[in-house]
Amino acid sequence: MGLVVEAEIENHQTTSSEQIQYQMGVRSLLERGITRVPTKYILPQEERPNGDSDIHDLNIPVIDFAQLHGSTRSQVISSLAKACQEYGIFQLVNHGIEADVIHRMVDVSTRFFDLPSNERSKYMSKDMFSPVRYGTSFNQNNDKVFCWRDFLKLSCHPCLPEVLPHWPSSPVDLREAAVNFSKSTKFLYLMLMEAILESLGLKMGETSRDDDDINNGKDGSIKFEDQGSQLIVVNCYPSCPEPELTLGMPPHSDYGLLTLLLQDAQVEGLQIQHEGRWITVKPLLNSFVVNVGDHLEIFSNGKYKSVLHRVVVNSSKSRISVASLHSVPFNCMVGPSPKLIDKANPKRYKDTDFSTFLHHIASREHNNKSFLESRKLFFTS
Numbered sequence: 001m002g003l004v005v006e007a008e009i010e011n012h013q014t015t016s017s018e019q020i021q022y023q024m025g026v027r028s029l030l031e032r033g034i035t036r037v038p039t040k041y042i043l044p045q046e047e048r049p050n051g052d053s054d055i056h057d058l059n060i061p062v063i064d065f066a067q068l069h070g071s072t073r074s075q076v077i078s079s080l081a082k083a084c085q086e087y088g089i090f091q092l093v094n095h096g097i098e099a100d101v102i103h104r105m106v107d108v109s110t111r112f113f114d115l116p117s118n119e120r121s122k123y124m125s126k127d128m129f130s131p132v133r134y135g136t137s138f139n140q141n142n143d144k145v146f147c148w149r150d151f152l153k154l155s156c157h158p159c160l161p162e163v164l165p166h167w168p169s170s171p172v173d174l175r176e177a178a179v180n181f182s183k184s185t186k187f188l189y190l191m192l193m194e195a196i197l198e199s200l201g202l203k204m205g206e207t208s209r210d211d212d213d214i215n216n217g218k219d220g221s222i223k224f225e226d227q228g229s230q231l232i233v234v235n236c237y238p239s240c241p242e243p244e245l246t247l248g249m250p251p252h253s254d255y256g257l258l259t260l261l262l263q264d265a266q267v268e269g270l271q272i273q274h275e276g277r278w279i280t281v282k283p284l285l286n287s288f289v290v291n292v293g294d295h296l297e298i299f300s301n302g303k304y305k306s307v308l309h310r311v312v313v314n315s316s317k318s319r320i321s322v323a324s325l326h327s328v329p330f331n332c333m334v335g336p337s338p339k340l341i342d343k344a345n346p347k348r349y350k351d352t353d354f355s356t357f358l359h360h361i362a363s364r365e366h367n368n369k370s371f372l373e374s375r376k377l378f379f380t381s
């Protein structure tokens with residue numbers, strides 16, 4: 001560590017009672033009236049955001065969902081393929097989800113993080129498979145440096161009627177808003193996934209039949225339909241007194257097939273890495289950001305790329321985002337589709353079961369796209 005950083009950390013010394021407080025989240029910390037970023041959140045110089053290197057003029061592809069139906073479908077499928085191949089991300093407009101469903105989800109999320117800290121912390125859990133998990137940072141059990149984020153994770157597995165009684169009962173309208181949001185985004189995901197499979201020359205049926213490309217894990221093919229896993233992640237990034245020292249989320253790729261993300265229409269924060277540079281994903285009114293996840297990179301045998309992204313924070317505004325992550329059922333294997341493998345395109349990734357993925361992600365070693373790297377097969381010729 002350089003001298004400058006050491007000197008900065010000196011100035012940010014914190015007490016052991018604050019160490020315990022970190023586990024309670026950033027909101028709780030701010031309620032104690034801090035005016036500096038505590039040491040626990042200060043990144044080494046080389047990992048800090050650098051405002052100057054962010055550029056805004058890169059056009060992230062915009063996909064018009066309404067145009068998927070009808071005579072324009074084939075053009076939209078080509079645009080989807082290009083977006084997934086070159087960027088691993090696109091913004092989805094005309095998605096058809098009612099404004100009210102979105103508004104209620106954001107509104108109730110904001111009110112959830114406004115609850116007293118002892119009310120929120122009732123939902124803290126170390127169990128990755130818990131139907132509800134409130135927490136802070138990226139992986140608070142392992143993170144050496146914490147990030148400036150609190151979250152609420154709502155799992156929809158194995159089905160909504162089973163998990164619903166575990167979801168927070170306060171605010172009173174949280175369950176209803178989250179159910180409507182999860183059902184709407186699931187429907188959108190299925191429509192998108194069908195189009196993305198089509199762009200790969202594959203197809204999705206209503207049930208697992210032999211001629212579908214979705215049957216359940218044998219031959220490395222995977223199951224996309226209703227039993228697929230879904231996780232709703234509500235992120236809260238409070239305003240930060242020294243945003244240049246920390247991040248809301250460190251660089252990572254999402255593990256699943258696709259993530260549909262609702263980002264705050266007023267507050268920027270999400271950045272993707274593209275051609276070695278960090279680019280801000282400008283909020284686009286009434287849109288979803290759609291990320292390609294690691295499972296889709298593997299399933300497509302590397303044709304589509306999961307996107308490395310991070311979140312920066314700012315000194316004046318707090319930011320809320322809601323992600324809907326979708327993948328195969330938990331008991332499935334993920335591997336390259338046999339239909340995308342041939343002599344010219346040998347298999348590039350090992351098959352992996354979903355829980356190995358999740359355990360790696362929760363582990364100390366996880367950073368950037370490290371898991372995906374560990375699944376790659378290398379060829380000598």
Ligand SMILES: O=C(O)CCC(=O)C(=O)O
Pocket residue numbers: 233235249254261263269270309311320321323
């Ligand atoms: O808040 C954002 O814009 C991104 C959130 C994110 O990357 C995630 O929840 O995985």
Ligand SMILES: [Fe+2]
Pocket residue numbers: 252253254309
């Ligand atoms: Fe993410």
